[in-house]
Amino acid sequence: MGARGNGLPSQPFNFAYLDEQTKKMIRRAILKAIAVPGHQVPFASREMPLPYGWGTGGIQVTAAILGADDTLKVIDQGADDTTNAVNIRRLFAKTAGVRTTTHTVEATVIQSRHRIPETPLREGQIMVFQVPIPEPLRWLEPRESETLKLHALADYGLMQVHLYEDVATHGRIAKSYDYPVMVHGRYLASPSPIPKFDNPKLDRNPALLLFGAGREKRIYAIPPYTEVKSLDFEDHPFTVERWDRPCALCGAVDSFLDEVITDDQGGRMFVCSDSDYCETRRTEVPDAADD
């Protein structure tokens, strides 16, 4: 404790905000999560200086793994310049003083809410996901005591029936984001609310994928090159979103497009949600359209 002349403490915060004891506890949970892919490991989540729901799980994971020589990228909705991404990046710039970047290829740690970058990740990179509800069965069974048993028994019939009911009522699996996946053929997991467009990127990804849920106090992981399968049926195979036009800014036809309403006459444009991908393509050679 620092000097308390006026009754108030005066000590600065530790590197990356969290104290070392807490980081050690979180690292243990991360190691266990990596050892049991897809399994949700409880951890003693801390209050953070940002509110629950703003990415406290991801922030704690990032704080626990961040080293002084890391380069951090933070995105929200795929973009580096959304308020929440800016805010988390400046939290770590302030408390850890690490180098930050908006370029996917330069980053060693990428914290994200709701997206996986379009630029393929490589070995050695770590992707940290902010997770609101880590339990994929939560909407079907609200009780932790029950879902724990279902995971222990690998009893995922509830989810299969739920998806089947979608097919029966809507003629399709009516899930567009937070689309459930089987990790390494054992644990059903939530990919966090990424659009299902990003689900195929989870499969055998060379990067380490870490998931942190602060309010729900769970960490889970998809280690590099782990098999990740989006649930589906033989006659209703998994598909991803498609757009019938390219990005209005960079011409990409392979990226997730955000719809931007441009006027009140029904005008709209579709642009890449991944701002780094879009900008890189625009600054590179004109024929950047094909990779």
Place this chain on the structure above:
Amino acid sequence: MYVAVKGGERAIANAERLVAEERRGDPAVPELSLVQIGEQLTLAVDRVMGEGALYDPALAALAIKQARGDLIEAIFLLRAYRTTLPRLGDAQPMDTAAMLMERRISATFKDVPGGQVLGPTFDYTHRLLDFDLAGTAAQAEPVETAAVDAASMIPRVADLLGREGLIEPPPAARSDDVPDLTQAPLGFPTPRALRLQNLARGDEGFLLALGYSTQRGYGSTHPFAGEIRMGTVSVEYVPPELGFAIEIAEITVTECDMVNQFKGSSETPPQFTRGYGLVFGRSERKAMAMALVDRALRARELGEESGAPAQDEEFVLSHSDNVEASGFVQHLKLPHYVDFQSELTMVREMRAEWERAQSRPSTEAAE
């Protein structure tokens, strides 16, 4: 237009400055000091310390000032500070029988050893706006208070009942191996010690509503306010290098012992049971609500579960924390446009399919 949905560092910095400006209000009005908050908004300070789970009136006052009087925001500030503090060890169990009391009442007996002491309570005040307070009130006359014997231990009312075996004994005091909510995540089912920790930090409004619901038949516990006592208690700690207890603090707490009916079972004769509430400061409403909810959460252990919300430990304990609740409810303000785009794409496809199906000449209808 496209830029409008994104926010840069400048926008955030400006918002922060606006908050500071709004906090200060009219610069012609003298600024609030922490001492003023600490001395004159004591119940706000108490609530922030309790739900912020950190006994530090000066920091709580600072949090209230910084949060512009938004107590949940102040609680959040205090928690975010508390979480990084080093943990030195566990204190010895506090002995509230040795409390230096400012207030002590029992609703179950007309008089009790140690007496009934009203203390600084709103209970019998007339809730009439006191227009004299609008100005600077004249110095109040000194108050005549009952002499409380500081030296003597004043037994708890429940302990008096306990001598006859009419009430269940309190759980044995143990200082070793107490679970700690802040060091391990909640797992179900929970031991009572962990539930009490959760309730002590829990939102007063949430517990108040749950406690109230038990009084209206949703998991009735037939409570009597056996005793409410408020005052200062010393906190002792045994440093490993010394091996004996030393006093490290004196804190003000409010304790509530609810006495509840229990009809008995094949193993246990009919006897009264307890619901327990203990909070920092003078947060009596919270202490009482906590005691009601604690007792309701013992329904399974006592074999009286009825499925009422207040008896459901997963429901109660998972939703009591206002820092968690406030964060998650308000995170809906964050952009969700990627997920919404996914939904839009799907709804458009489904509508297109629906329209195709509608326009197809129906062969079945012709039959």
